[in-house]
Amino acid sequence: MTHVITAPCMAEKAGECVDVCPVDCILEGEDQFYIDPDLCIDCGACTAVCPVDAIFYEDDLLPEDMEFVDKAKKFFMEG
Ligand code: SF4
Numbered sequence: 001m002t003h004v005i006t007a008p009c010m011a012e013k014a015g016e017c018v019d020v021c022p023v024d025c026i027l028e029g030e031d032q033f034y035i036d037p038d039l040c041i042d043c044g045a046c047t048a049v050c051p052v053d054a055i056f057y058e059d060d061l062l063p064e065d066m067e068f069v070d071k072a073k074k075f076f077m078e079g
Helices: 008-012 016-020 045-049 067-078
Strands: 003-005 026-028 033-035 055-057
Touching: 003 033, 003 045, 003 067, 016 026, 016 033, 016 045, 033 067, 045 055
Parallel strands: none
Antiparallel strands: 003 055, 026 033
């Protein structure tokens, strides 16, 4: 499991999540920030500081946000 950053990040890109992640697994992409699903330890720290509530535990994602799981995987696969 992992945490996933969803659509609200694309308008905001606040970046507070990057500073609080204990395993440094959040990277900035062109259009949004991304969480590396292989490194995330599901601590929830990023969720608590996101000003636009864009970050969810994978199991809690709404159906329309499922696309962000694959989007993050693709981001880290392509480096
Ligand atoms: Fe990092 Fe924790 Fe957020 Fe995972 S849940 S991205 S480990 S701050």
